[in-house]
Amino acid sequence: MAGEIRQLDDRKLAVLRAIVQDYVGTEEPVGSKALVERHNLGVSPATVRNDMAALEEEGYIHQPHTSAGRIPTDKGYRLFVDKLAEIKPMSAPERRAIRHFLDGAVDLDDTVARTVRLLAQLTRQVAVVQYPSLSRSTVRHIELVALAPTKVMLVLITNTGRVEQRMVDCPGTVGETVLADLRARINARAAGQRLPDVPGFLEELPAMFEQADRPTVTTVLATLFEALAEQNEERIMLAGTANLTRFGHDFPLTIQPVLEALEEQVVLLRLLGETADAGMTVRIGREIAYEGLNSTSVVSVGYGSGDESVAKLGVIGPTRMDYPGTMGAVRAVARYVGQILAES
Amino acid sequence: MAGEIRQLDDRKLAVLRAIVQDYVGTEEPVGSKALVERHNLGVSPATVRNDMAALEEEGYIHQPHTSAGRIPTDKGYRLFVDKLAEIKPMSAPERRAIRHFLDGAVDLDDTVARTVRLLAQLTRQVAVVQYPSLSRSTVRHIELVALAPTKVMLVLITNTGRVEQRMVDCPGTVGETVLADLRARINARAAGQRLPDVPGFLEELPAMFEQADRPTVTTVLATLFEALAEQNEERIMLAGTANLTRFGHDFPLTIQPVLEALEEQVVLLRLLGETADAGMTVRIGREIAYEGLNSTSVVSVGYGSGDESVAKLGVIGPTRMDYPGTMGAVRAVARYVGQILAES
DNA sequence: TTCTGGCACTCGTAGGTTCAGAGTGCCAGG
DNA sequence: CCTGGCACTCTGAACCTACGAGTGCCAGAA
Numbered sequence: 001m002a003g004e005i006r007q008l009d010d011r012k013l014a015v016l017r018a019i020v021q022d023y024v025g026t027e028e029p030v031g032s033k034a035l036v037e038r039h040n041l042g043v044s045p046a047t048v049r050n051d052m053a054a055l056e057e058e059g060y061i062h063q064p065h066t067s068a069g070r071i072p073t074d075k076g077y078r079l080f081v082d083k084l085a086e087i088k089p090m091s092a093p094e095r096r097a098i099r100h101f102l103d104g105a106v107d108l109d110d111t112v113a114r115t116v117r118l119l120a121q122l123t124r125q126v127a128v129v130q131y132p133s134l135s136r137s138t139v140r141h142i143e144l145v146a147l148a149p150t151k152v153m154l155v156l157i158t159n160t161g162r163v164e165q166r167m168v169d170c171p172g173t174v175g176e177t178v179l180a181d182l183r184a185r186i187n188a189r190a191a192g193q194r195l196p197d198v199p200g201f202l203e204e205l206p207a208m209f210e211q212a213d214r215p216t217v218t219t220v221l222a223t224l225f226e227a228l229a230e231q232n233e234e235r236i237m238l239a240g241t242a243n244l245t246r247f248g249h250d251f252p253l254t255i256q257p258v259l260e261a262l263e264e265q266v267v268l269l270r271l272l273g274e275t276a277d278a279g280m281t282v283r284i285g286r287e288i289a290y291e292g293l294n295s296t297s298v299v300s301v302g303y304g305s306g307d308e309s310v311a312k313l314g315v316i317g318p319t320r321m322d323y324p325g326t327m328g329a330v331r332a333v334a335r336y337v338g339q340i341l342a343e344s
Numbered sequence: 345m346a347g348e349i350r351q352l353d354d355r356k357l358a359v360l361r362a363i364v365q366d367y368v369g370t371e372e373p374v375g376s377k378a379l380v381e382r383h384n385l386g387v388s389p390a391t392v393r394n395d396m397a398a399l400e401e402e403g404y405i406h407q408p409h410t411s412a413g414r415i416p417t418d419k420g421y422r423l424f425v426d427k428l429a430e431i432k433p434m435s436a437p438e439r440r441a442i443r444h445f446l447d448g449a450v451d452l453d454d455t456v457a458r459t460v461r462l463l464a465q466l467t468r469q470v471a472v473v474q475y476p477s478l479s480r481s482t483v484r485h486i487e488l489v490a491l492a493p494t495k496v497m498l499v500l501i502t503n504t505g506r507v508e509q510r511m512v513d514c515p516g517t518v519g520e521t522v523l524a525d526l527r528a529r530i531n532a533r534a535a536g537q538r539l540p541d542v543p544g545f546l547e548e549l550p551a552m553f554e555q556a557d558r559p560t561v562t563t564v565l566a567t568l569f570e571a572l573a574e575q576n577e578e579r580i581m582l583a584g585t586a587n588l589t590r591f592g593h594d595f596p597l598t599i600q601p602v603l604e605a606l607e608e609q610v611v612l613l614r615l616l617g618e619t620a621d622a623g624m625t626v627r628i629g630r631e632i633a634y635e636g637l638n639s640t641s642v643v644s645v646g647y648g649s650g651d652e653s654v655a656k657l658g659v660i661g662p663t664r665m666d667y668p669g670t671m672g673a674v675r676a677v678a679r680y681v682g683q684i685l686a687e688s
Numbered sequence: 689t690t691c692t693g694g695c696a697c698t699c700g701t702a703g704g705t706t707c708a709g710a711g712t713g714c715c716a717g718g
Numbered sequence: 719c720c721t722g723g724c725a726c727t728c729t730g731a732a733c734c735t736a737c738g739a740g741t742g743c744c745a746g747a748a
Binding site (some may be wrong): 373375376377378389390393394396397407410411412413 | 739740741742743
């Protein structure tokens with residue numbers, strides 16, 4: 001890869017950068033003459049044409065037809081993102097607006113809802129936000145409530161404000177004292193622990209109860225472990241699908257597979273799941289495993305209440321998107337959500 | 345209105361019906377000749393043409409251009425739905441499939457999710473399902489959990505399986521015995537009551553506690569009342585947006601306002617809210633108050649765990665939709681969801 | 689009175705043709 | 719190594735034409 005890039009001198013890279021910028025702006029293939037006019041490259045169109053030929057040779061740009069302008073390829077965008085572009089920071093007023101908008105949230109649902117709408121609006125693309133995941137969260141409190149003689153409701157509250165609840169059908173009648181005892185012992189051991197670690201701390205619990213109560217205890221614990229492990233319950237919120245209409249000219253074809261993909265939570269979860277734990281992840285066109293999204297790009301990043309990322313959020317747009325601006329918006333929003341979560 | 349209809353004899357109505365059916369099938373303006381061929385009306389094209397002229401005069405159909413076929417107007421669809429069409433019952437295998445699909449649900453979220461997906465798939469349109477609303481539900485249980493000396497978590501469980509939770513910041517330290525007492529008294533009075541009626545049963549509660557505990561009691565009750573009254577918390581689930589691509593030929597124009605409308609929960613809630621309490625509601629084109637949905641039709645119906653409707657569900661599609669089939673699917677799905685809710 | 693066959697007419701669409709302009713590749717000279 | 723010039727290519731817009739589906743109307747039949 002270093003070899004390939006060495007073959008491209010600075011001017012060629014500048015040409016590629018200019019092509020990407022222009023194409024993102026105009027959505028039309030960009031020719032040598034227009035390039036020289038808009039960016040002061042200090043060389044003639046003919047020179048630029050030579051550079052373009054080289055860039056095409058290397059697979060960074062591509063011509064829809066002979067004698068039309070050039071369009072960046074996925075590989076071209078990749079190079080642009082990796083080497084030629086800088087994340088564009090949000091302006092102070094924008095940052096203030098983000099902060100202000102997110103501050104109004106009243107609970108976790110609201111926070112996520114606001115985040116996803118904000119992100120869609122800022123980027124004018126489709127925004128996706130994953131709820132703070134259970135596996136990265138810690139236990140704030142576990143509650144057991146007797147609803148009927150043999151029915152117990154189990155409520156799990158995490159440090160991110162998420163609440164999961166399960167019904168437990170017990171094998172026999174459950175005494176209130178046993179329940180209180182169990183509740184106290186569970187919380188004493190589990191509070192503050194990360195969810196996946198909790199079962200380890202509760203192993204010896206059944207042994208601490210009377211023989212008669214053990215079936216109940218193990219049943220409750222089984223349900224709890226199930227809730228702790230439940231990865232399927234990962235939830236996602238979506239906004240900005242209306243922005244899909246700005247996607248391309250050849251309509252139903254481009255947009256339909258994307259809409260279908262967006263309906264599949266599984267796909268979205270996997271998409272976000274592939275985000276690197278630290279730093280921003282940008283996947284471009286064919287780099288995306290899911291076929292329906294092959295003509296889109298995904299910009300995603302983790303966010304969390306502390307330093308650690310507890311969930312991911314991101315944006316899905318056409319490969320021809322304003323990468324620096326989108327990345328700036330995604331990063332800024334992720335930061336502020338993190339702060340909000342840490343405060344609450 | 346009766347007067348207008350009287351002017352249309354049976355054959356004219358048959359012609360209108362045929363036009364609607366053909367247009368829904370082909371999506372293309374339908375002419376007199378094709379009509380006579382496909383439906384055996386027993387008259388010649390010329391006669392049909394005369395009838396069509398009359399129907400157009402009355403505003404039931406309309407010509408895109410001179411010398412193209414006819415297209416039903418909103419008014420035409422309205423007459424079709426009201427007088428000319430019958431709800432098409434689902435076939436036995438279809439009913440079995442619905443039943444089977446919905447039976448697999450594990451909780452309320454899952455039930456709603458399955459319902460909306462099923463509806464979208466059956467009708468090949470956009471489906472909308474409202475969560476069982478709080479105001480129509482009854483209290484199953486109310487739980488109070490001390491999380492910290494001055495922090496109490498309040499959990500409200502309804503008969504429809506819905507769980508709402510709130511944090512309460514109390515003015516002073518809350519004793520465990522007081523909390524247990526309060527919990528017991530609240531449940532004794534509220535269990536089984538409809539949510540809006542609950543405050544009435546709890547009025548004299550503060551007076552039953554020691555002077556010192558009253559601020560805590562009133563604070564908790566205030567939060568509870570708030571949760572009970574929360575109409576904003578109406579939630580909605582959506583599916584089948586990919587079906588929008590089958591809407592019309594002139595693409596971004598038709599689809600964009602619809603996508604925008606679908607993102608506005610408020611719009612959707614109002615849309616469903618306007619559904620009649622009993623029976624199916626069909627709104628066609630301009631009959632819909634919201635501008636972005638002016639070229640769509642909405643078929644909606646209430647569903648509930650007993651005889652009573654606790655929420656609404658429906659389908660949004662192009663005015664040119666298969667009304668009998670859509671209405672049949674919507675009705676069937678609503679019935680089965682109702683049964684599922686009643687069982688759980 | 690109501691339906692029918694015939695006929696002239698309208699008009700949108702599909703297909704073909706032309707033309708201008710944008711863009712290219714290449715080459716010879718600075 | 720860059721540049722201006724030049725011949726070439728090809729798309730897209732504009733225009734035209736012919737076709738055919740569909741209509742409205744009218745005179746005659748039932």
